[in-house]
Amino acid sequence: MADGYEFVVVANRLPVDRTTGDDGDQHWTRSPGGLVSALEPILRSSGGAWVGWTGAPDDDTGPQEVDGIQLRPVPLSAEDVDRYYEGQSNSTIWPLFHDLVEPPVHRRPWRQAYESVNRRFAEATAEAAAHGATVWVHDYQLMLVPAMLRALRPDLRIGFFLHIPFPPVELFMQLPRRADLLRGLLGADLVGFQRPHAAQNFLQLAAGLLGLEPDDDRVAYEGRTVVAQAFPASIDVAETDRLAADPDIQREADRLRAELGGDRRLLLGVDRLDYTKGIEQRVEAFGELLAEGVVSNDEVVLVQVATPSRMRVAQYQQLRERVEREVGRINGEFGAVGRVPVHYLFQSRSPAELVALYLATDVMLVTPLRDGMNLVAKEFVAARRDEQGALVLSEFTGAAAELEDAFLVNPHDVEDLKRAIIAALDAPPDDRAVRMRRMRARVQAHDVDRWARQFLEALA
Numbered sequence: 001m002a003d004g005y006e007f008v009v010v011a012n013r014l015p016v017d018r019t020t021g022d023d024g025d026q027h028w029t030r031s032p033g034g035l036v037s038a039l040e041p042i043l044r045s046s047g048g049a050w051v052g053w054t055g056a057p058d059d060d061t062g063p064q065e066v067d068g069i070q071l072r073p074v075p076l077s078a079e080d081v082d083r084y085y086e087g088q089s090n091s092t093i094w095p096l097f098h099d100l101v102e103p104p105v106h107r108r109p110w111r112q113a114y115e116s117v118n119r120r121f122a123e124a125t126a127e128a129a130a131h132g133a134t135v136w137v138h139d140y141q142l143m144l145v146p147a148m149l150r151a152l153r154p155d156l157r158i159g160f161f162l163h164i165p166f167p168p169v170e171l172f173m174q175l176p177r178r179a180d181l182l183r184g185l186l187g188a189d190l191v192g193f194q195r196p197h198a199a200q201n202f203l204q205l206a207a208g209l210l211g212l213e214p215d216d217d218r219v220a221y222e223g224r225t226v227v228a229q230a231f232p233a234s235i236d237v238a239e240t241d242r243l244a245a246d247p248d249i250q251r252e253a254d255r256l257r258a259e260l261g262g263d264r265r266l267l268l269g270v271d272r273l274d275y276t277k278g279i280e281q282r283v284e285a286f287g288e289l290l291a292e293g294v295v296s297n298d299e300v301v302l303v304q305v306a307t308p309s310r311m312r313v314a315q316y317q318q319l320r321e322r323v324e325r326e327v328g329r330i331n332g333e334f335g336a337v338g339r340v341p342v343h344y345l346f347q348s349r350s351p352a353e354l355v356a357l358y359l360a361t362d363v364m365l366v367t368p369l370r371d372g373m374n375l376v377a378k379e380f381v382a383a384r385r386d387e388q389g390a391l392v393l394s395e396f397t398g399a400a401a402e403l404e405d406a407f408l409v410n411p412h413d414v415e416d417l418k419r420a421i422i423a424a425l426d427a428p429p430d431d432r433a434v435r436m437r438r439m440r441a442r443v444q445a446h447d448v449d450r451w452a453r454q455f456l457e458a459l460a
């Protein structure tokens with residue numbers, strides 16, 4: 001398109017996966033996920049494009065169209081992936097923004113790579129966008145892009161949304177070159193966060209670090225007004241509901257239950273294998289309940305899906321080793337031939353397979369130590385059209401502010417985890433149904449379409 005696109009989404013990853021067809025050829029297919037399904041209609045109707053990385057190093061894929069979405073790949077070399085993605089994004093910013101659950105690592109070459117990759121994203125966006133277009137930049141990997149893009153293209157309307165927590169002032173202050181990151185975000189017209197206190201942290205930093213004078217939810221900066229507000233992210237409720245109503249998926253849920261031992265109660269965890277998700281603490285709590293005889297291998301089973309993630313980063317490899325050792329220990333100590341207490345799957349599962357698991361579950365365990373939102377909690381709720389199943393939910397997730405009828409828990413406290421698991425298992429069916437009904441009403445009324453629409457209306 002010679003004149004550029006009216007709406008451009010910018011995210012570290014393109015919304016596609018590379019698959020190999022029956023003919024042996026490689027194809028791109030649209031990846032599942034709320035963000036892409038919410039933005040797809042807008043991308044189609046407004047003549048939009050998506051700028052991002054394919055996920056493979058040294059990939060020279062050119063512009064593509066997949067399912068009617070225009071893709072503008074930004075290539076990353078193996079060194080870029082090492083320094084910008086695994087380094088600065090996921091070994092510095094990620095742990096620091098998640099309350100130092102693991103210690104952040106600071107390296108000058110990583111910061112340089114982060115800056116140069118952000119510049120390439122800004123340049124690719126400047127090239128793709130039409131005059132006066134709307135650009136929506138996503139997440140912590142690209143916090144310098146708004147200011148870089150504004151310098152190149154002052155005619156654009158620029159929004160930024162942070163999907164992860166924004167840290168308290170004293171933690172943000174630990175970052176080397178912290179003021180640059182803040183100025184990067186201030187390049188946007190609207191900066192969106194999951195929770196109101198995150199927006200307040202950001203405005204407080206603008207005052208403390210840059211001497212700006214915020215007024216309510218906005219701040220004047222370089223002759224413009226920058227607005228900082230909360231927009232809690234959500235899921236594609238209609239799609240989850242469609243899967244949950246599918247008789248094949250319901251049959252698969254029945255099969256899973258029978259396979260796991262029909263009369264055993266099922267506990268489920270579904271997470272990326274990430275140290276922020278509290279998988280270790282959850283497994284430890286379950287192990288203690290077994291050791292104390294509060295639950296037995298004949299009564300209860302835990303299925304933990306741990307999706308492989310960022311496996312080249314040392315902290316993720318170490319986490320995997322610790323979790324797998326503990327699962328092995330628990331199964332060795334409390335298992336029987338043909339019946340183990342923990343089924344651990346270090347695998348990715350399709351949305352349909354996950355919904356079958358959600359439907360088979362008695363108690364869903366969503367217990368991150370820190371999480372910006374947590375969409376798995378919302379997916380579980382959206383899948384339970386039968387109004388059954390209980391949710392144990394960490395107070396340290398953004399979702400806890402919306403799903404107050406969950407069994408809320410402090411995951412840093414193993415005793416509290418054990419208490420919440422037992423409370424959820426023992427809750428009378430009508431109590432579970434009342435809680436589920438209220439949570440479903442909330443999620444249904446606040447789905448991902450509404451989230452995207454509200455953000456874009458505020459930006460317009």
Ligand code: F6P
Nearest residue numbers: 012013090139140163164309310
């Ligand atoms: O929301 C957090 C986030 O890092 C997204 O930006 C990202 O797409 C997702 O989690 C998965 O992480 P990654 O892209 O590093 O595999």
